[in-house]
Amino acid sequence: MLRNDPHIGAPRSRVDGPAKVTGAAKYAAEFEAPNLAYGYVVSSAVARGRIAAIETSAAEAVPGVLRVFTHENRPRAAWFSSSYQDEVAPPGTPFRPLYDEKVYYSGQPIALVVAETFEIARYAASLIRAEYETEEHETDLKLARAHAYVPPKKRSGITPPPKPEGDAMKAYADAPVRVWGEYNHAPEHHNPMEPHASTVVWEGGGKLTVHDKIQGVQNSQGYVASVFGLSKDDVQVVSPFVGGGFGSGLRPQYQLFLAVMAAIDLERSVRVELTRDQMFTFTHRPATISTVMLGAEPDGRLVSLKHDAVQGTSQFEDYQETVVNWSSLLYHPKNIALSYQIAKLDTYTPGDMRAPGAPTGISAIECAMDELAHATGVDPVELRLRNYTDRDENADKEFTSKELRACYRLGAERFGWAQRKPEPRSMREGRELIGWGMASGVWEAYMMKTSARATLTLDGKLEVATATADIGTGTYTILTQIGADAFGLAMEDVTARIADSSLPKSPIEGGSWTAASAGAAVDAACRSVREKLFGYAQTMKGSPLAGATIDQVSFANGRVVLTTDPSRSVTIAEAMRAGGVDRIQAEETASPSLLTKTRYASYTHSAVFAEVRVDEELGQIRVTRVVNAVAAGKILNPKTARSQVLGGVVWGLSMALHEETFTDHNLGRFMNHNIAEYHIPVNADVHDIEVVFVEEHDDKVSPLGVKGLGEIGIVGTPAAIANAVFHATGKRIRDLPITIDKVLAETA
Ligand code: MOS
Numbered sequence: 040m041l042r043n044d045p046h047i048g049a050p051r052s053r054v055d056g057p058a059k060v061t062g063a064a065k066y067a068a069e070f071e072a073p074n075l076a077y078g079y080v081v082s083s084a085v086a087r088g089r090i091a092a093i094e095t096s097a098a099e100a101v102p103g104v105l106r107v108f109t110h111e112n113r114p115r116a117a118w119f120s121s122s123y124q125d126e127v128a129p130p131g132t133p134f135r136p137l138y139d140e141k142v143y144y145s146g147q148p149i150a151l152v153v154a155e156t157f158e159i160a161r162y163a164a165s166l167i168r169a170e171y172e173t174e175e176h177e178t179d180l181k182l183a184r185a186h187a188y189v190p191p192k193k194r195s196g197i198t199p200p201p202k203p204e205g206d207a208m209k210a211y212a213d214a215p216v217r218v219w220g221e222y223n224h225a226p227e228h229h230n231p232m233e234p235h236a237s238t239v240v241w242e243g244g245g246k247l248t249v250h251d252k253i254q255g256v257q258n259s260q261g262y263v264a265s266v267f268g269l270s271k272d273d274v275q276v277v278s279p280f281v282g283g284g285f286g287s288g289l290r291p292q293y294q295l296f297l298a299v300m301a302a303i304d305l306e307r308s309v310r311v312e313l314t315r316d317q318m319f320t321f322t323h324r325p326a327t328i329s330t331v332m333l334g335a336e337p338d339g340r341l342v343s344l345k346h347d348a349v350q351g352t353s354q355f356e357d358y359q360e361t362v363v364n365w366s367s368l369l370y371h372p373k374n375i376a377l378s379y380q381i382a383k384l385d386t387y388t389p390g391d392m393r394a395p396g397a398p399t400g401i402s403a404i405e406c407a408m409d410e411l412a413h414a415t416g417v418d419p420v421e422l423r424l425r426n427y428t429d430r431d432e433n434a435d436k437e438f439t440s441k442e443l444r445a446c447y448r449l450g451a452e453r454f455g456w457a458q459r460k461p462e463p464r465s466m467r468e469g470r471e472l473i474g475w476g477m478a479s480g481v482w483e484a485y486m487m488k489t490s491a492r493a494t495l496t497l498d499g500k501l502e503v504a505t506a507t508a509d510i511g512t513g514t515y516t517i518l519t520q521i522g523a524d525a526f527g528l529a530m531e532d533v534t535a536r537i538a539d540s541s542l543p544k545s546p547i548e549g550g551s552w553t554a555a556s557a558g559a560a561v562d563a564a565c566r567s568v569r570e571k572l573f574g575y576a577q578t579m580k581g582s583p584l585a586g587a588t589i590d591q592v593s594f595a596n597g598r599v600v601l602t603t604d605p606s607r608s609v610t611i612a613e614a615m616r617a618g619g620v621d622r623i624q625a626e627e628t629a630s631p632s633l634l635t636k637t638r639y640a641s642y643t644h645s646a647v648f649a650e651v652r653v654d655e656e657l658g659q660i661r662v663t664r665v666v667n668a669v670a671a672g673k674i675l676n677p678k679t680a681r682s683q684v685l686g687g688v689v690w691g692l693s694m695a696l697h698e699e700t701f702t703d704h705n706l707g708r709f710m711n712h713n714i715a716e717y718h719i720p721v722n723a724d725v726h727d728i729e730v731v732f733v734e735e736h737d738d739k740v741s742p743l744g745v746k747g748l749g750e751i752g753i754v755g756t757p758a759a760i761a762n763a764v765f766h767a768t769g770k771r772i773r774d775l776p777i778t779i780d781k782v783l784a785e786t787a
Contacts, residue, residue: 046520046530047743050678054530055280055515064280068236070250072308075238076105078301079160080294080313081150081167082320083142086385086707087176090140090149090169098163103155105305107167108297110149113137114304116296122265125290126258127547129388130192131356136293137300142171143354144386145708146320151297153309176385176707180326180351187349187380194359196550201367201433205374207332210343214334218410222331222403223774225699226351227324228709229392230719233282235321236312237298245269247302249276251295254288254508255547260540262291263299276540284510286391289549292321319712322390323700325350327362329403333410334374339417341372341426346404352381353388360396364433365481366404368642369423371432385707391549393687394482394750398694398757402775405478405758409765413463419477419762420447420456420646431640439641440737442670443479446646449731450477450668454648463769471652471661474767480645480755484672484746485552486631490543491560493522493568494624499597499611501526503564504536507557508548512749513679517554518561520676521743525565526611527595535561543626551643551747554675559629559742567625573599575618576609582617583607629742641740643671643748647691647755651763658782661726662692662760668731672746677732680748684730687752693720694753695760696776 058064083090095107108114116135117123123133136148150167154160177183193199211217233252240248247269251259256276264271281288298311313320327350334343348362363377412419424447430437451457459475460466466473491505503522509515518535522528536542537557545557573589576582576599584592584601593602600608615621635641650664665688674680690698697718701710711717730752737744757775764782765771772781 046523053516054519066233067250067252068312070238072240075308077157077160078151078153078311079164080148081164083147083149085171085173086145088171088173091172092170094168097166101163103159104163105153108151110137117266125262129194129356129358136296153301178702178707179704183382184349187382190357197359200377203376207343207345207374207376210374211334216335219332220773222329224327224399226326227698228319228700229285229287231283234313237295238310239298239302241302241308246273254284256540259291279538281510285393316712319709321387324392325389327399331403331407339415339422343374345376347378349380351384356388358389362396362400365400370426371428394754397754402758409762436640439639439739442733442735443644445733446668450646450666454666472767474651474763476759476762477648478755478758482643482751484641485550486555486741487546487552488630489545489556489560490628491564492543492626493564495568497615497621501533503561504542505545506542507545508538517675521561551749554747555741555745563627563629564625568623571623576614579617635739643746643751645669645751647759649759649763653767658779664727666729670733670735671748672737673744674732681730684752688728688756691753691756695757
């Protein structure tokens with residue numbers, strides 16, 4: 040056999056799996072340092088106002104306390120807010136911890152106690168007393184929406200809604216069939232298993248090594264350097280493992296600032312780890328209110344589409360998501376009007392949470408489409424096919440590929456959709472009503488400029504390296520596969536090095552772009568090494584490859600082989616010896632194609648089918664089956680890819696039925712800030728989930744034809760489940776999550 044079986048496209052297990060299950064994998068709060076001190080954060084008890092007085096002497100008197108930092112004695116840090124702007128900050132003034140006496144939200148850090156042990160710091164923190172002068176606060180989006188506004192400055196990467204077309208209101212009024220509804224999404228908080236933490240190692244001579252919970256080490260590095268006036272050479276951020284991010288680790292969080300501040304001031308290593316409660320004191324998925332109006336012909340063909348959304352943001356930043364654009368991307372009648380606004384609340388700035396904007400916006404449009412299916416009597420899948428778009432009419436571009444039709448077809452087949460009885464409440468087993476619902480999903484297929492280095496050594500081992508992260512998605516594994524295939528090596532002969540700020544430049548791991556971007560960069564670096572290796576192989580005296588060109592050879596089993604005559608080959612070691620080297624190294628940068636960016640639109644798609652069983656007397660809902668058919672270009676690793684979609688489906692189920700952060704608007708505080716009361720699904724909530732990857736060839740989206748799929752799994756799932764609940768019960772519940780009280784209270 041000329042080539043080893045390729046690893047790309049094969050279901051390989053995670054190369055970092057053994058380290059994770061044996062505990063060898065270290066997370067930010069697990070790195071040791073000599074003479075480590077521990078910080079504990081004190082949080083504001085009010086939502087808005089100023090700290091009139093803060094009493095720290097009792098805390099300072101506790102033996103073992105090293106220092107108590109407040110706004111009154113905060114060591115020097117950058118003054119201007121622009122210095123605090125990280126790579127992915129939205130427009131506005133980033134939050135500056137302990138900056139002054141102002142309180143912007145409940146839970147804001149107002150003091151840091153640093154002590155010899157975590158327990159001493161925590162105890163001393165309990166002795167700190169603050170007096171506040173409070174001001175009126177607003178945390179209710181339903182009230183604040185009266186002051187909603189179009190963001191004056193758009194957030195980078197977010198496209199404002201497309202311009203209106205036709206006259207959506209008139210067409211709606213004239214339409215034979217009309218549906219409209221207001222869909223509400225509660226705020227949600229990221230709850231990765233690993234809480235946010237930073238261990239800052241004081242290396243002496245002003246140098247810091249930082250272990251931070253972050254989805255992009257170079258983002259933390261840049262932030263620390265800018266805020267504390269350090270050279271990037273003096274700040275190395277190393278975070279090899281991330282215990283889940285989901286967007287909560289895209290931006291440096293306040294524990295990083297506090298830990299670095301304390302380390303510099305005390306000239307000592309410091310760790311600041313947030314508690315689970317404190318995981319509710321920074322970023323979150325914003326509350327969203329969507330209004331959708333659909334006008335259609337009796338056969339379901341849309342004539343008018345209106346989708347308006349408003350989301351909460353903080354007082355200090357204009358956070359934005361893409362919420363409404365998806366609607367006219369999926370369906371594009373002649374008359375369209377979309378709008379997107381944000382409203383200031385006295386909370387921390389919301390942040391990206393898995394597929395930000397999509398499960399919220401798409402739940403609204405896909406539930407509205409289900410209402411239209413019911414109103415017209417057209418099957419929900421058929422309704423979507425009748426309104427299918429073959430181009431991105433928002434941007435007036437062709438798609439690089441769009442196999443959504445195949446998602447509908449294959450998903451429906453696997454699910455057995457043809458057996459569905461259209462009438463709500465028509466399927467039942469014992470005391471349970473059975474409902475089948477479906478929805479579409481769509482998410483952007485991004486590629487970002489990324490650099491990588493490949494190093495091949497005489498012993499036939501390869502290292503590939505880039506500063507990206509692995510937030511549990513499988514980045515280590517796919518980069519290893521790509522490297523191994525470039526030289527026909529075994530997975531064991533390849534090491535992927537990532538998540539160190541000294542490695543070649545990479546953006547944060549987010550937006551589902553890492554496979555396409557870091558993958559392309561590693562592939563390019565490996566190609567470059569191959570060219571050098573081939574050159575050396577040819578210079579060998581009496582080379583069996585003399586006269587061949589690089590496209591006539593293959594790289595397999597540690598050899599460079601003439602493809603048409605495998606008996607003619609040179610080993611990696613022979614080639615390197617011929618070149619007088621013991622390693623070949625290359626660094627390359629992969630950038631998205633300009634042609635693709637200007638001419639084409641690229642998205643991943645999915646069709647989600649869900650079965651629910653609803654206990655009519657108890658209102659309990661079980662999601663017994665989900666089929667998620669995904670078109671995401673080339674699938675590098677069906678095993679890790681499936682895991683990504685499974686996780687997305689579970690989270691979609693959570694958004695549909697479980698997850699919400701409740702706000703006490705009197706106190707202006709998120710109330711259920713713990714996993715006892717913040718409800719997320721457990722194993723018993725998760726039943727049969729099937730992931731189908733639809734074949735999709737795409738030679739434009741990225742060099743490897745990869746689209747990425749970290750986020751698509753969640754997108755259509757909440758709507759599919761909500762539509763299944765309607766089909767089971769005949770009750771249309773437009774406020775997610777659909778909890779028992781709503782099932783029992785709503786009337787049909
Ligand atoms: Mo993702 S929400 O871009 O980590």
